[in-house]
Amino acid sequence: MRGPRSEPLFLARDTYRRRRIMDAARFLPVAAMFLFTVPVLWARTTGTAAGLLYLFGAWFLLILAAGAIARALPYLPGTDPDDAPAPPPGDGGTG
Amino acid sequence: MLSFNLLLAVSIGYASFLFLVAFATERRALRGQANWLRSPTVYTLSLSIYCTGWTFFGAVGYAARSGLEYLTIYLGPTIVMIGWWSLLRKLVRIGKTQRITSIADLLSSRYGKSAFIGGLVTVLVVVGTTPYIALQLQSVTLSFQVFAPASDDGISTGFWVAAGLALFTVIFGTRNLDVDERHHGVVIAIAVEAVVKLIALLAVGIFVVWGVAGGPAEALRIIDASPIAAWNMAPDRWVTLTFLAGAAFICLPRMFHVLVVENTDERHLGVASWAFPVYLLLISLFVVPIAAVGLSAMPGQNPDLFVITVPLQYGREGLAMLSFLGGFSAATSMVVVASIALSTMVSNHLVMPLWLRFAEGGATVSGDVRNVVLVSRRISIAGVLALGYLYYRSSGGGEALAAMGLIAFAGVAQLLPALIGGIFWRGATRVGAGSGIALGFTVWLYTLFLPSFGADALLSAATLRDGPWGIAALRPQALFGVTGLDPLVHAVFWSLTANLAAFFLGSLLSFPNPLERLQGATFVNIYRYSGGVRGWGHSIAEAEDLLVMAQRIIGPGEAQALFVAAAASQGKRGYLPDVTPDFLERLERKLSGSVGAATAHAMIGQITGGVTVSVEDLMRVADETAQMMEQQSALETKSRELERTARQLREANEKLTQLSVQKDAFLSQISHELRTPMTSIRSFSEILRDGAGFSAADRKRYSTIIHDETLRLTRLLDDLLDLSVLENGHGTLNIGPARLRGVLDRALATMERQDGPGALRILRRLGDEDIALMTDSDRLAQVFINILSNAQKYCTAPQPTLRIAVTRYERRVEVDFIDNGAGIPSEHQSLIFEKFARLSDTRAAGGAGLGLAICREIMLRLGGDIAYLPGQGGAAFRVTLPLAGAEAPRATATIS
Missing domain, CATH: 1.10.287.130 (Signal transduction histidine kinase, dimerisation/phosphotransfer (DHp) domain)
Known part of the structure; x- marks a missing residue:
């Protein structure tokens, strides 16, 4: 009988980088929610034109970030890095 | 002014063009040249059916009424799209591995292939989507009326549009019963329409900003001077609407269809994650400027039609025509996909379960089920469009297009808890999901949908004002005395709260059946178990019955190919594989691509006698x-x-x-x-x-x-x-008492003594030799003689000397014979005890080379040993003997 699959505690630099890019992909919608909700704080004192510029600016930046992340994610079906359980907390990596 | 007839000709020409595009695409796909059809670009463009006629016309009207709030409709989907890695990727993976055909199918499949959940979801989305389709008909009709205000009351236009759309959808949406529910022609047609509507809106926007306002800075100045200059944000609506738009982006049947069902490659999601937000950004970029310019140029006109009326105001009829086509595209593509998605759901989750229940013999009856499915889909499409048309007719075409869209959003958002919970939480159960959806749906109906028809339409004015039977706590727009909230926020808050609570509590308190647990584990851990988990126990189904059924659902050719392949993989020949759980699982998944998970499961269940998986x-x-x-x-x-x-x-x-x-x-x-x-x-x-x-x-x-x-x-x-x-252990040993010295004396005496200068000199220490032995003295003497004669023959020293040294130990005696000759080279030392091992010329030695071999056999028989002793300055042999009484000679035991 074999024990549970053992996970390496630390990852090689490439794998480490890939995991962090995946983290960025998960974090991006949170950043988007933040950027799109912030106007709630100051919208009453701002004109439509200024709000328009802010929202489209933030939108554009998010699109750039999403494009960069989508490009950087080494997405290979079958060898999905997400198949493995999440790395142990505080994994420092060797990089 | 453009003539109505010209407009009609252009729209019919455009619609024919779309028919041709779809037709050509289907032809190419049939010939296997569909690869280019399945690019990330086409996928991204097909997502644009999110932007409907409501978006195209309504967004400007929305902006003219509420300023920037219209943007929430696009910001929500943007958040969902750029968060594709967490949510959409999982949905798409589930959709592919489980062959999901619609959102109702996904939920029904997740919650134990439950026909109840599938039916419930289908009813909900039909109720929620019908007004939305009515809205599209209305937007097309309204845009027609701009060009021909007096010629038409809108009703007949709406009818012909609905009929045309039904025809298109039936032709291209139910052309065949795809096992993977993919419609190449439809997808390409909506991709073309996506481009048309984007170009149209951008063209109007560019014309307004640069042609009318005179540049971006001027446009911003006009905005600041317009009635919508101040950003009167309602924070509760801002957040609620963003959330609703994001939820609807996933849960709307048509969005789920293009996002998940029509997806061919997960990697397309990665491209769409930034490309679709770009599309949304471009679509909404010029909305506020158009609204501001329209408000200043044509105060008092319907702002929903500014996209057409503003170009007309400035004499740009061609632009207005393009804009009209853009709106037409937006409306028609939405209706087509929505009715395909809805008809799939209706046929798979309402018609088929009922047919299975009431048809004679159910799944085992002969005849082509595919016809039942196809006909039910065609009727469903016509029915959905007829419902939309009737709704439009009865509602008489309200002024505010946007309101109806948001009500639909809030309705389908009721699916979100069950959907998200289903794919991330294994503990979610059918009871929880069913009660959550049902309760949320009910609250939504009561607080938002029914009141939206206005006082005295479906709910009496008194009920709206005072609550049913005068119970103030149950007032539809102020439940439990919560007043002052925006009606939409109020409804979303209460419906989702009730939904979530029921979903959570129901899941916690109920116990899922085995199939639910199986599906739950599969869905939640989809990346790990993409291969699928077995859902069938051992059954007694007949392969032939299954083949008959499969032929009727997916067609004879495909079914036979599937069965032959399965039989071959089991190492059998012919059409009938063994009915293993594995095979049933594969067959079911294949069938579910055509008729949905619940129906496929039920049909196989009928043939296999309902033997499905149990806890056991x-x-x-x-x-x-x-x-x-x-x-x-x-x-x-x-x-x-x-x-x-x-x-x-x-x-x-x-x-x-x-x-x-x-x-x-x-x-x-x-x-x-x-x-x-x-x-x-x-x-x-x-x-x-x-x-x-x-x-x-x-x-x-x-x-x-x-x-x-x-x-x-x-x-x-x-x-x-x-x-x-000796080797065979035969022969007798005459064991008896003997003295070592006597044996040595005898050996020396038998030697042929030579005299003279070359004679061998013997050195002995007689005192050491006085040792009593228990041995065969004749044999021992034979060994000694052999050693002595060897020394005599081979010692080449000028004055040969042989020293006999006797050492007594506790249990043994060692007798060393050491001469002063050249000795034996080390490479030969291991050979000298072998038979016929002679190191020099035979004739000189006069022996056969058996002497030392015999010696070793004798010594072993006597319980001792003989070995060559290296490093003594000459040839040296050590004979080891057991002492009397210490160890009986081994030979005594073997001698009989």
Whole structure:
């Protein structure tokens, strides 16, 4: 009988980088929610034109970030890095 | 002014063009040239059916009424899209591996292939989407009326639009019963429409900003001077609407269809994650400027139509026409996809379960089920569009397009808890999901949908104002006395709160059936178990019945191919594989691509006698796994044992081979040894016989040679006999008391002593030799004689000396014979005890080379040993003897 699959505690630099890019992909919608909700704080004192510029600016930046992340994610079906359980907390990596 | 007829001609021409595009695409796809159709670009463009006629016309109107709030409709989907890695990717993976055909199918499949959940979701989305379709009809009709205000009341236009759309959808949406529910022609048509509507809106926007306002800065100034200059944000609506738009982006049947069902490659999501937000950004970029310019140029006009009326105001009829086509595209593509998605759901989750229940014999009856499915889909499409048209007619075409869209959003958002919970939480159950959806749906109906028709339409004004039967706590727009909230926020808050609470509590308190647990585990861990988990126990179904059924659902050719492949993979020939759980699972998944998971499961269940997975099955599978692992480890042990035995056998074999080689060598040696003396005996006796006139001396010499050779032969034969006797353990040993000194004396005495300068000198310490032994003194003497004569023969020193050293130990005596000759080279030391091992010329030694071999056999028999002792300055032999009483000679035991 074999024990549970053992996970390496630390990852090689490439794998480490890939995991962090995946983290960025998960974090991006949170950043988007933040950027799109912030106007709630100051919208009453701002004109439509200024709000328009802010929202489209933030939108554009998010699109750039999403494009960069989508490009950087080494997405290979079958060898999905997400198949493995999440790395142990505080994994420092060797990089 | 454009004539209505020209407009009609252009729209019919455009619609024909779309028909042609779809038709050509289907043709190409049939010929297998569909690869280019499945690019990330086409996928991204097909997502644009999110932007409907409501978006196209309504967004400007929305902006003209509420400023920037219209943007929430695009910001929500943007958040969802750029968060694709967490949510959409999982949905798409589930959709692919489980062959999901619609959102109702996904939920029904997740919650134990429940027909109830599928039906509930279908009813909900039909109710929620019908007004939305009505909205599209209205937007097209309104835009027609801009060009021909007096010629039409809108009703007949709406009818013809609905009829045309139904025709298009039936032709391209139910062309065949796709096993994967993909419609190439439709997808390409909506991609073309996506481009048209984007170009149209951008063209109007560019015209307004640069052509009318005179540049971006001027446009911003106009905005600041317009009635919507101040950003009157309602924070609760801002957040709620963003959330609703994001939820609707996933849960709307048509969005789910293009996002998940029509997706061919997960990687397309990565491209769409930034490309679709770009599309949304471009679509909404010029909305506020158009609204501001329209408000300033044409105050009092319907702002929903500014996209057409503003170009017309400035005499740009071509632009207005393009804009009209953009709106037409937006409306029609939405209606087409929505009705395909809805008809799939209606046929799979309402018609098929009912047909299965009420048709004679159910799934086992003969006849083509595909016709039932296709006809039910076509009727569903017509029915959905008819409902939309009727709704539009009865509602009479309200002014505010946006309101109806948001109500639909809030309705489908009721699916979100069950959807998200289903794919991330294994504990979500059918009871939880069903009660959550049902409760949320009810609250939504009561607080938002019914009141939206206005007072006294479906709810009486009194009920709206005072609550049913005067119960104030139940006022539809102020539940539990919460007043002052925006009606939409109020409804979303209460419906989702009730939904979530029921979903969570229901899941916690209920116990899922085995199939639910199986599906839950599969969905939540989809990345790990993409291969699928077995959902069928061992059943007694007949493969032939299954084939009959499969042929009727997916067509004879495909069904037979599937069965032949399955049989081949089981190592069988022909069309009928064994009905294994694996096979049932595969078949079911294939069928579910056509008729949905719940129906496929039910149909197979009818044939297999409803033998589906049970808790016991699940446990047994686990047990089987454990047993298999045990057996495997037993096998591993056994194979290790076998390996060990094989190794031993191999070693024994090697030894035997060596022995055989030794025996062969021994035989050839023997024959050689025998032939040499025989040869000389024969030749000399021939000389004596044939010749005459020999002198007496000659005769004597020849006779002596013959005699000597005979003696040598005798000795050789004696030795051989001796060795054979010793090796076989035969013969007797005369064990008796003896003294070492006496034995040595006897050995020395029998030696042929030579005198003279070359004679061997013997050095002894007689005091050491007085040791009592229990041994065969004759044999021992034989060993000593052999050693002594060897020394005599081979010691080449000018003054040969042999030292005999006796050392007494507690249990043994060592007798060393050390001469001062050249000794034996180390590479030969291991050979000297072998038979016929002679290091120098045979004839000089006069022996056969058996002496030391015999010595070793004797010593072993006597319980001692003889060994060559290196490093003594000459040849040295050590004879080890057991002391009397210390150890009985081994031979005594073997001598019978």
